[in-house]
Amino acid sequence: MCTIETVTHQSATGAKKKGRPRSEEVQQAILKAAATLLAERGFRALTIEDVAALAKVGKTSIYRRWPSKGILALDAFLSEFLLLQPPIDTGDLAGDLSEALSAWVKTVAGTSTGRTLVALVAEAQTDPELAVAWRETVVARARNQHRSMIDRAIDRGEIPRDSDVDVLMDMLYGPAYHRLLQGHLPLTDDFVHQVVAVVVAGAKAGSAVPSRAAKV
Amino acid sequence: MCTIETVTHQSATGAKKKGRPRSEEVQQAILKAAATLLAERGFRALTIEDVAALAKVGKTSIYRRWPSKGILALDAFLSEFLLLQPPIDTGDLAGDLSEALSAWVKTVAGTSTGRTLVALVAEAQTDPELAVAWRETVVARARNQHRSMIDRAIDRGEIPRDSDVDVLMDMLYGPAYHRLLQGHLPLTDDFVHQVVAVVVAGAKAGSAVPSRAAKV
């Protein structure tokens, strides 16, 4: 796929780069070690020292690249997560949403990837830098994908032009995140279909559900 | 109000209780200190040592009552949170849901209570004991409240008898939790009304949206 590790703190200034360049092997060894430990023991039990030891790398080589445990974990998470969220185009809104949500559920329900996702959302609450990175690399990416589904549906005339896309997307993923995080009920196929049905119905109803003051 | 601190580890064996009884003042001092520090610095920066120091209490007096930082924080959280979730009965489903969700939003959006809630959801991912306590004292309590709203709506004939209440409730609170946790968009009044509208519409449509195989 594409290069995903956009988070790493490279000097970024695109300059001439003096001195010994950062080793790509080291980079990969760290990410792999982090991913392994994340899957084995979870985010909470992840320590920089263990990552360094497993990757056979000095701690400084980690701190040089990632400012916090959270952002390192995010990178490790992304390398697994993104591969499992395929581009979707079934030619039909209900189909698109259904496939997208199903893929997401399959990736996170009962998996270590899911547990990591949850931990990252949690961590982002206290680490502002991570919060930004999370929104840019996960939330924004997902929303762009979904927005294009909805745009296609609008183009096809399935739903009204003035739909509030943001709310629709939150109503699609919100309930799923909710079950994942609260764990009160399972993320079944049936759940996915019911949610999609309600959202699609709501979307088609469209401005029949007017924002209180023609939207703020 | 009622006694909320159901979490505290009392000897429980209802026995005759020999020796010096636990001091209620100590209990309250700890909870107050925890709440203060939670509001000031957040869950992550909360340490048992700081709580003990602020409450002028030995660490053992905390560990004697609460098995973990998470459960202590939950108790401190509850004492603030529950007071702000009033019982609701407007005589109308949309009105009930709208008021309930509005009250929730008011309590958590941009407040330290909201930040603590998020941290507790996160913490519950790794602390099973906290996860249980969380579901029992927060999730179950809320769902009972909402279930009775929906039952009343069914009795009134507003929505079909075979509605999937669980999914409806997840679609009401899921999007709200989503915005709170991801922080990508604000929790506005407008958002609340749109969500309620779609959920109510979905509920009224009812089995017109059949579960894939007449429900499992």
Added chain:
Amino acid sequence: MCTIETVTHQSATGAKKKGRPRSEEVQQAILKAAATLLAERGFRALTIEDVAALAKVGKTSIYRRWPSKGILALDAFLSEFLLLQPPIDTGDLAGDLSEALSAWVKTVAGTSTGRTLVALVAEAQTDPELAVAWRETVVARARNQHRSMIDRAIDRGEIPRDSDVDVLMDMLYGPAYHRLLQGHLPLTDDFVHQVVAVVVAGAKAGSAVPSRAAKV
């Protein structure tokens, strides 16, 4: 003998002592471990972490008592060194000085104690707290011992009453320290006797060597 570990940072304020008292076993385990490592590997290779590991003790238990590696080493050094500097009274100045210097030479020449002594002198150059402790526990103690020798010699009429005791003592130990530190020549019995002879002769000549009165 007497209690030597005068350096340890006890609260000292002779107060009521609240909380759990510091364990004497821990104290001794640390000192023993430090002494062992000092003998085995020398001061430079001495690590707080290794001491903690060998003594089966947390690092904090060391930092709680000793403010620096140097002062810990000083305590460990003293417990060995002081036992080997016996009180001396031969009834004769030359005899006293000779025995004292011999005992010192025997203790430090070619021994790990000697190497530690040197390292401590070195360390004291940069650690003012250690410098003070060193002067109080080693230098002052030795000088008191020697001063009483000289006082006895004065009382016996061996040397004049107005002798410059300080210079005499520096001329006794200075050359010995010099050979120990510079390592250019060995600390032999012969060396001891020659130094003692010159010092005793100098002492007896006494004010024949006028201090400042005739000056530069």
Added chain:
Amino acid sequence: MCTIETVTHQSATGAKKKGRPRSEEVQQAILKAAATLLAERGFRALTIEDVAALAKVGKTSIYRRWPSKGILALDAFLSEFLLLQPPIDTGDLAGDLSEALSAWVKTVAGTSTGRTLVALVAEAQTDPELAVAWRETVVARARNQHRSMIDRAIDRGEIPRDSDVDVLMDMLYGPAYHRLLQGHLPLTDDFVHQVVAVVVAGAKAGSAVPSRAAKV
């Protein structure tokens, strides 16, 4: 003056020297930076990295020339120290010794040069390579100078031919080093004169103080 930096690790293999020759500017920049930092912050706080940074030089350029921090510091020290130890010939033993010791005291008492000297003596205890270099460039040099003073005194008939020159020299410098290192008493002019007086007296007494077995 003369080239003093005899310590530097030149390729040494007297060969034809291929490739780019080592820059003299780099050499001097490093020594100057080292001397500056030594004076400013002392030996202990001296870092190869800081020297490299201040001299605007790569760390490798330092390691290529000096095998250790100690030897680099020795070179920096020598460039200051040697200039201040002039050749002496007053035509009289007491005068020679007095002038030599006075010059030494003036150079090291309360100066950064003195502090560095002490640190080097200390460092030499653990760094054998430095110990050798120290003895060769400082101790031996000084002893040669003094030996010639004493030889002249013997030639003049001031002191007996069979004097133990080594012990005399240790008795001259030992007490001075002692006060410098232990810091228990100041290095005054008076001290210098008393020491010289005793040493000269001892020297003149000569074999009246016979080594125990006609010397070993």
Added chain:
DNA sequence: CCCTAAACGAGACGGTACGTCTAGTCTTATG
């Protein structure tokens, strides 16, 4: 009115991980 037993404040205890620092080595690209 003691006696027993638990709770209490204080703080020491063995640990774990932190993030920083320095050492000495190794790669780059550029003279």
Added chain:
DNA sequence: CATAAGACTAGACGTACCGTCTCGTTTAGGG
């Protein structure tokens, strides 16, 4: 080759909290 820059492994530093464990001191019943 030497050079400047800087990444590399390694490992000690001193700090912060953890959850447990003594201490000596209350504070209650129950005998």
